[in-house]
Amino acid sequence: MALLATAALAGCAVSGVGAGQDGWAPSPSYSGPVPEFSGPWASEFAEAYRSTTSEVVHTILAKGSITDRDYASVSSAYVQCMSNKGLKAVVTGQFGESTVEGDGDVNAANEACSADFSVISALRYSTSRNPQHLDENEIVVACLIKAKVAPPSYTAKNYAADLETQDFPFSTSVAGFLSCTSDPLGLSTSQ
Known part of the structure; x- marks a missing residue:
């Protein structure tokens, strides 16, 4: 039986990923040094940085911007992780929208696979739709x-x-x- 789910991850809360047995597992908040960010979204970049121990997310965020290449990288990792769990994920939008098909626990797989993707998608969405961080x-x-x-x-x-x-x-x-x-x-x- 095929199960279809749509996830718009851009609206998800920022959460982290660390290296688990299969490379994807929730991680505790980061307690190390945080880069000094500047610009209208500086506090959100710092908050996202603190929310995860993921080196991938830290590397992306440390630049103070999220490029198309960064998004493509975390999108591909999300799709691969979901595939490893027996599900077919397709990223359908610029800000974390996706569809997932397959037999299995989509919610559990998404929770295990989407942390880096969620952090980057959410911040990319916010900064793209309101670059100057207006009210x-x-x-x-x-x-x-x-x-x-x-x-x-x-x-x-x-x-x-x-x-x-x-x-x-x-x-x-x-x-x-x-x-x-x-x-x-x-x-x-x-x-």
């Missing part, structure tokens, strides 16, 4: 108003409250809402 609620609301999803009187404070309760005074199933929450600055049409 998230403000940029989403500005987009919602521009797209005429929300009224001009709608504020970032309104959005924060509505986000918490998941009770919005407008439809969240319209394309404008989905577009504004995934790409509020309109930086990519492929997200």
Whole structure:
């Protein structure tokens, strides 16, 4: 029987990977020295660095940016790890989206294989959609108003409250809402 699962890892919490018996296992937080990062996402890079003992992730993050090559490297490692567990994973997007097919415990395999991929995907997603690390609620609301999803009187404070309760005074199933929450600055049409 084939099992199909879709994982958008970009939204996952940052977690670490260390070398286990098969090369992939959860690891404790890192307690060593952390590079001094600069730029709008410096604290998030430092937090991601501290969240793992993975040398692969540390090497990527130490540069202060995540390249397409870095993403391809962790994507390939994720696909190979899932294959080693008898599952076929295909990375379908730029920010950790993937599909998984096969017989077996997809959740357990994903947990064992996705740590490096999750760290890099999540940070890549955040830095790509909001490079200057502007206030998230403000940029989403500005987009919602521009797209005429929300009224001009709608504020970032309104959005924060509505986000918490998941009770919005407008439809969240319209394309404008989905577009504004995934790409509020309109930086990519492929997200």
